[in-house]
Amino acid sequence: xxxxxxxxxxxxxxxxxxxxxxxxxxxxxxxxxxxxxxxxxxxxxxxxxxxxxxxxxxxxxxxxxxxxxxxxxxxxxxxxxxxxxxxxxxxxxxxxxxxxxxxxxxxxxxxxxxxxxxxxxxxxxxxxxxxxxxxxxxxxxxxxxxxxxxxxxxxxxxxxxxxxxxxxxxxxxxxxxxxxxxxxxxxxxxxxxxxxxxxxxxxxxxxxxxxxxxxxxxxxxxxxxxxxxxxxxxxxxxxxxxxxxxxxxxxxxxxxxxxxxxxxxxxxxxxxxxxxxxxxxxxxxxxxxxxxxxxxxxxxxxxxxxxxxxxxxxxxxxxxxxxxxxxxxxxxxxxxxxxxxxxxxxxxxxxxxxxxxxxxxxxxxxxxxxxx
Amino acid sequence: xxxxxxxxxxxxxxxxxxxxxxxxxxxxxxxxxxxxxxxxxxxxxxxxxxxxxxxxxxxxxxxxxxxxxxxxxxxxxxxxxxxxxxxxxxxxxxxxxxxxxxxxxxxxxxxxxxxxxxxxxxxxxxxxxxxxxxxxxxxxxxxxxxxxxxxxxxxxxxxxxxxxxxxxxxxxxxxxxxxxxxxxxxxxxxxxxxxxxxxxxxxxxxxxxxxxxxxxxxxxxxxxxxxxxxxxxxxxxxxxxxxxxxxxxxxxxxxxxxxxxxxxxxxxxxxxxxxxxxxxxxxxxxxxxxxxxxxxxxxxxxxxxxxxxxxxxxxxxxxxxxxxxxxxxxxxxxxxxxxxxxxxxxxxxxxxxxxxxxxxxxxxxxxxxxxxxxxxxxxxxxxxxxxxxxxxxxxxxxxxxxxxxxxxxxxxxxxxxxxxxxxxxxxxxxxxxxxxxxxxxxxxxxxxxxxxxxxxxxxxxxxxxxxxxxxxxxxxxxxxxxxxxxxxxxxxxxxxxxxxxxxxxxxxxxxxxxxxxxxxxxxxxxxxxxxxxxx
Numbered sequence: 001x002x003x004x005x006x007x008x009x010x011x012x013x014x015x016x017x018x019x020x021x022x023x024x025x026x027x028x029x030x031x032x033x034x035x036x037x038x039x040x041x042x043x044x045x046x047x048x049x050x051x052x053x054x055x056x057x058x059x060x061x062x063x064x065x066x067x068x069x070x071x072x073x074x075x076x077x078x079x080x081x082x083x084x085x086x087x088x089x090x091x092x093x094x095x096x097x098x099x100x101x102x103x104x105x106x107x108x109x110x111x112x113x114x115x116x117x118x119x120x121x122x123x124x125x126x127x128x129x130x131x132x133x134x135x136x137x138x139x140x141x142x143x144x145x146x147x148x149x150x151x152x153x154x155x156x157x158x159x160x161x162x163x164x165x166x167x168x169x170x171x172x173x174x175x176x177x178x179x180x181x182x183x184x185x186x187x188x189x190x191x192x193x194x195x196x197x198x199x200x201x202x203x204x205x206x207x208x209x210x211x212x213x214x215x216x217x218x219x220x221x222x223x224x225x226x227x228x229x230x231x232x233x234x235x236x237x238x239x240x241x242x243x244x245x246x247x248x249x250x251x252x253x254x255x256x257x258x259x260x261x262x263x264x265x266x267x268x269x270x271x272x273x274x275x276x277x278x279x280x281x282x283x284x285x286x287x288x289x290x291x292x293x294x295x296x297x298x299x300x301x302x303x304x305x306x307x308x309x310x311x312x313x314x315x316x317x318x319x320x321x322x323x324x325x326x327x328x329x330x331x332x333x334x335x336x337x338x339x340x341x342x343x344x345x346x347x348x349x350x351x352x353x354x355x356x357x358x359x360x361x362x363x364x365x366x367x368x369x370x371x372x
Numbered sequence: 373x374x375x376x377x378x379x380x381x382x383x384x385x386x387x388x389x390x391x392x393x394x395x396x397x398x399x400x401x402x403x404x405x406x407x408x409x410x411x412x413x414x415x416x417x418x419x420x421x422x423x424x425x426x427x428x429x430x431x432x433x434x435x436x437x438x439x440x441x442x443x444x445x446x447x448x449x450x451x452x453x454x455x456x457x458x459x460x461x462x463x464x465x466x467x468x469x470x471x472x473x474x475x476x477x478x479x480x481x482x483x484x485x486x487x488x489x490x491x492x493x494x495x496x497x498x499x500x501x502x503x504x505x506x507x508x509x510x511x512x513x514x515x516x517x518x519x520x521x522x523x524x525x526x527x528x529x530x531x532x533x534x535x536x537x538x539x540x541x542x543x544x545x546x547x548x549x550x551x552x553x554x555x556x557x558x559x560x561x562x563x564x565x566x567x568x569x570x571x572x573x574x575x576x577x578x579x580x581x582x583x584x585x586x587x588x589x590x591x592x593x594x595x596x597x598x599x600x601x602x603x604x605x606x607x608x609x610x611x612x613x614x615x616x617x618x619x620x621x622x623x624x625x626x627x628x629x630x631x632x633x634x635x636x637x638x639x640x641x642x643x644x645x646x647x648x649x650x651x652x653x654x655x656x657x658x659x660x661x662x663x664x665x666x667x668x669x670x671x672x673x674x675x676x677x678x679x680x681x682x683x684x685x686x687x688x689x690x691x692x693x694x695x696x697x698x699x700x701x702x703x704x705x706x707x708x709x710x711x712x713x714x715x716x717x718x719x720x721x722x723x724x725x726x727x728x729x730x731x732x733x734x735x736x737x738x739x740x741x742x743x744x745x746x747x748x749x750x751x752x753x754x755x756x757x758x759x760x761x762x763x764x765x766x767x768x769x770x771x772x773x774x775x776x777x778x779x780x781x782x783x784x785x786x787x788x789x790x791x792x793x794x795x796x797x798x799x800x801x802x803x804x805x806x807x808x809x810x811x812x813x814x815x816x817x818x819x820x821x822x823x824x825x826x827x828x829x830x831x832x833x834x835x836x837x838x839x840x841x842x843x844x845x846x847x848x849x850x851x852x853x854x855x856x857x858x859x860x861x862x863x864x865x866x867x868x869x870x871x872x873x874x875x876x877x878x879x880x881x882x883x884x885x886x887x888x889x890x891x892x893x894x895x896x897x898x899x900x901x902x903x904x905x906x907x
Contacts, residue, residue: 027824092662206613209686
């Protein structure tokens, strides 16, 4: 107990003096920037913080001096005419002028930084990454490479100390490349925030906002969704893996190969066995559907209905496929038409056979194709 | 200068109503003021309880006490209860009690409307609480998981409790607008002969500016939530891009109300300070005219900088530059106010009774919150701070000292006047110290959490944020429970105590101190003559 208290006291002292704490995970300031843009932001943050701290010290000193010396118990007599001295008569000009000076200093510096970082550089070739927020996962489309990464949080059992800061598929980005991020959302507002990249941008359904950055070092940078997006807002981590352009190229080629293989598998004109579909479906269900409908199929009523024992899931296959493919307007249930036929077939087969749903139905990719 | 003889003349008033009629049908500004204050006190405890549940959940990583929707529902309710339930009614209560006494008016200008504007509040409060409770009943739909900002499209997904909330906001808005009209009419028409507008006590000035702000911005919020209601039920697409609308439009409407609202919460407390500090420094307020000017400037500039709450929505460079510079400029009038307070203390003969302790705490802590506000105004840096715990720390440093502590100062300052009894100074000082230490322990560490990367409004967080969250939660428990002591002090003072003189404080100046403590049911039935000394 005693050592813990000492630890906390030390922590507060480190916090106040700004020295590097012994344990790096006690963050008290922004993490070291990983991009020039972020460095600019870091510097303006430090500048305004120093100006603020200085002004705070001035105010505190004057107030504490006054409290100590100008008190009745010390026999101090109130100066009834202080407000009518030249200082009293002109302070309404002097004080705003001084404050305006400070304001202009801050605004001038901030404006210079803003001009550098705000607009995406014109007339240059940038790598485009479309960032789409979903309830509650991120979708990253590498528009120049034709690949897509779906990024979801990893449950505590598997992620341990990195819980809520680790994802299944990271956003891999090359260093020394100007990247344009295009932010949008499939459902409600989200916001992309990785402190090392130092910007935050809202993802707004129906609109596209842009930001840009150029990573200047390799590393793994972690952030989170910053705009309240409903039930599992806390479970939308973002992990950026910054690698050299060569490694990035290799990664891209691997992803493209995987995509081709998956497409071939899905379009292969074959019939899948029930067990194959269920095992594929279980994995897909847990990553894509489990956040809302839960791994045990019980959902989180009333927002997210249970699938276990659901009349829809045990009813006609067509209705079940329809809601998966087209979603349910006005609710959090989105359209999953971007999944391929095999994936939808597996998920639907799994749902119809999992938990207490013993329909015994098998849905083949061909059925999904028909239903689209 | 004894006016009390005229007001105590028994021939003038013989009809003090009793029982429930006295309160329900009241048109007496003092009784309605008391009702407002009691309502605010009840809401303060409900809002505080929801905050303590939030902090209890955040004490450790993981989800222990609440589920995510209940957590978000509490976040929503905490804000709405505190802003609309506690701070605004408390400030209106002070206005009702003190404005007629201060300007030498027998009552508010529109006493029946005064009754109406209070009695709408319990109905609105009930709707607000229903919006929290309804989802727990079968068929009640989902909980309000949007936060008090109610941003669509999330707020369109929410179940029927959102409709309760929308109507609660309408009622609260009607109540505020009616009260504001009443205050403006009273201040402009009912001042005692000889009290020119530039001799009006500063508390009245702050309320005059506040009331204008409310009348200008509350209808905009009402419009915004009505559009939300239409989007939810009547097939419109104001905020739905798929139908040609824009989700960001709601944010503009909301913050066009929301930012001036900050000054609505702040200004009455600035008014209280403008009386407390001269009283306990035993010298006149420094810079009366610049105070009035600063207040009007804050109100005016505060109306046109709302989008600094939304730097991340993707505005153009020109727009963000404008909002940034405008926001930073607000530091000029606010800085002038703080300067005037410090200059009032300077070369005074100060004593430190509880209202003065709160006043000094406000000057120090509000300056801190104001300076972190300047940091937040800087657009590039706000790209980091936005929606992080840093913002939570900032606005609690502004609103807790700026609004709530100001109200505490006002309550302790005027409680002897209202009840006729001195409060227990020793207990009140204990309350002050526990309160202020608990407050700083709660919110200071949240700056670090925000900078390290913890977003706001999350129920669960990574272990890297554990230490500061634990400190913050311990602080919140101390801070929260300290208000039971506040309640005890108030009850004790109402029930009895050392009788207060009409002057109460040695350095107190102004008409409200010329009437007895407690004041008779009707005061200033014939207006006082204002000499030079009053202003």
